[in-house]
Amino acid sequence: MIQTTSLKQKAIQFFHILFPILVTQIALSAITFFDTNMSGKFGTADLAGVAIGTSLWIPIQTGLSGILMGITPIVSQLIGSKKEKDVAYQVTQGIWLSLIVSVIVLLIGSFALSPILNFMNLEPTVRDVAFRFLSAISFGIIPLFGYTVLRSCIDALGQTRVSMLITLIALPVNVGLNYLLIFGKFGFPRLGGVGAGVASAITYWVIFSVALLFIYRAEPFASLRIFRKFYFISLKSFKDLMKIGVPIGFSIFFETAVFSAVTLLMSRFDTVTIAAHQAAINFATTLYMIPLSICMSLTILVGFETGSGRQKDARQYAIMGIGLAAILSLATALLLFFAGYHVAGLYSDEPDVISLIQHFLIYAIFFQISDAIATPTQGALRGYKDVNPAFIICFIAYWVIGLPTGYVLATYTDLGAYGYWIGLITGLAIGAALLLTRLVKVQRRYATQADAQAHH
Template sequence: MNQTSSIKQKAGQFLHILLPILITQIALSAITFFDTNMSGKFGTNDLAGVAIGTSLWIPIQTGLSGILMGITPIVSHLIGSRRNKDVAHQVMQGMWLSLLVSVLVLILGGLALSPVLNFMNLEPEVRDIAFRFLRAISFGIIPLFGYTVVRSCIDALGQTRVSMFITLIALPVNVGLNYLLIFGNFGFPRLGGVGAGVASAITYWVIFLIALIFIYRAEPFRSLQLFRKFHAMSLGSFKELLKIGVPIGFSIFFETAVFSAVTLLMSRFDTVTIAAHQAAINFASTLYMIPLSICMSLTILVGFESGSGRLKDARQYGIMGIGTAAVLSLLTALVLLFAGSHVAGLYSDEPEVISLIQHFLIYAIFFQISDAIATPTQGVLRGYKDVTPAFIICFIAYWVIGLPVGYLLATYTDLGAYGYWIGLITGLAIGAILLLARLVRVQRRFAPEKA
């Protein structure tokens, strides 16, 4: 990354960082998209089973990955303040933490999975598919969290094209394995939705190993001496990483988990409604990769500028990123409004399911506009290392307001399943307003403190 002196230069560097991250996030999201899409083509029960399994797994995966992503602002600040020699130690601590997190997830998941699924009112076949899907994907947990740390370091150095390259390799691997394992082509076992879990686990190992080769052999990572010297666990480094990472992780968890909670609450509806709801959420999550990518870019750029003491530049990047996300959200809203039937047809061949998906996508228009404001704003706050208030705001907006409103509307009005979506819209809108207010306060306070 380079210091910039004009808006034109900032726009160029912003796009240079953003576009590879966007392609990377879309490719990662496409893995889940193809898991859901191809499982749906196999059968409605498989679509519902993978939907339930994904709803349980994604909040845990994204929340814990968010904790590990705390390495991004740490490395950005180190590079901005020219403390390059400290990067290798911090990245190694992130790897130690990822291993501990992986083991903890495997132990707790093994104990809790069956009771959680038994608690839900699922058809036996759907419950069995969800269980076996999650058991299969668990074999990829260690490399997935390890890759999160490595990728966070790569991106923090501004080398986002490397992450893009690795992920673009992974996508055809995942789709190809889905084709073989879901449908049983070329003599492979016909596993249905469970095959999607096996394919994802293998894919996680592939991207982790490729990433390790890159950072060990290629510049500028090689000059940082990453993984060339043993660094024992350091409680002090863990404390710094967790201080930043835990609020980030919980913020992401609260946002993603509320969608999963809605899916779990909707288990009282029939299988067709569950499948349609999850298909709509899946596509909306793919669109969410746009503001999420802008968020990650802003964390890198604002962290670099604030670490260097260039507060005016950090502020300009924030305005640029949030404005870009808002404009793009209006464009994606048009896609959902005018192409909803075509999108729904990607997930199912059954007319009843397609009709329900199309209805859910109309509601998705409104909450993805709120996401376009809230998510990049969180990226700016992370760049300033101001993370705890955002986590509190997300909890209040999504869980204290959004989810209860959705439950009340779905249970005590004629809206039914659509009531949950109105609750999501309400929570996301309130969250966006509160996060913007927090950013204004931080920028006003941060300038005199730095001075």
């Protein structure tokens, strides 16, 4: 990354970092899409089993990956303040932490998985697929969390195209292995939905190995001399990493888990309503990749400028990112409003399901406008290493306001299933307003500090 002086240079650098992140995020969500889709082609029980397994795994995976993503603002601020020689040490500590987190997940999973699935009262075949799918995927937990640390370091250096390349390698590997292992082609065992779990675990080992190769061999990583020297575990470094990472992880977890909670609460409605809700959420999640990618770009750029002490530039990037997300969300709102029927048709051929999905998609419009403000604002706050207030705001907005409001509206009014969506929209809108207020406050504080230093 380079220092920029004009808004045009900033826009070029911003898109140079944003575009590969967006492609990476879409490719990562495509992996989950293919797992579900290809399992569904094998059989209904396999589709249900993989869907249950995925909805248990995704909040845990994204939440814990969020903790390890704390390495991004640390490395980007080190690069901004010209302390490149400290990067190798921080990344090694990140890898140690990822290993400890992986072992804890595996230990808890081995004791808790059966009781959780038994509690869910599933059909025996569905429970069996979900259990074996999650057991298979667990073999890839260590490389997946290790890769999260390596990717955060790669992105923090502004080399987001490298992450994009690694993920684009992963997609055909995953789909190819799915084909071989789900359907038992070319003499491979016919594993059904469980094959998707095995395929994902192997894919995680592949991307971890490729990322290691890049970091060890390719520039600008090789000159940072990462993994050339052995560093013991440092509890102080863990503490620094956790101080930034844990609030990031929790705010991501609260956001993803609230959707899983709504899906579980929706189970009291009929099958058509659940299917339509799931389809609309799936499309909204795909659109969410846009503000999420802008959020990740802002963490890198705001962190780099803050580390360099250029507060005005950091503020300009924040305005640029949040403004772009808001404009794009209005464009996707028009798409959903005028082409909702065609979007719904991607998910079903049945007229009653299509009209219900279309109805849910109208709510998704308001949903993603709030997301477009809240998510990039969180990214900018992470760049300033200001993470605790955002985590508290997310918890209150989604779990104290959004979910209870949705429950009350769905249970005690004739809104039914739509009540949950209105609750989520309310929570997201309040969250967006509070996060923006916090960002303005943090920027003013940094500007005041910069002025004070300039006068000394």
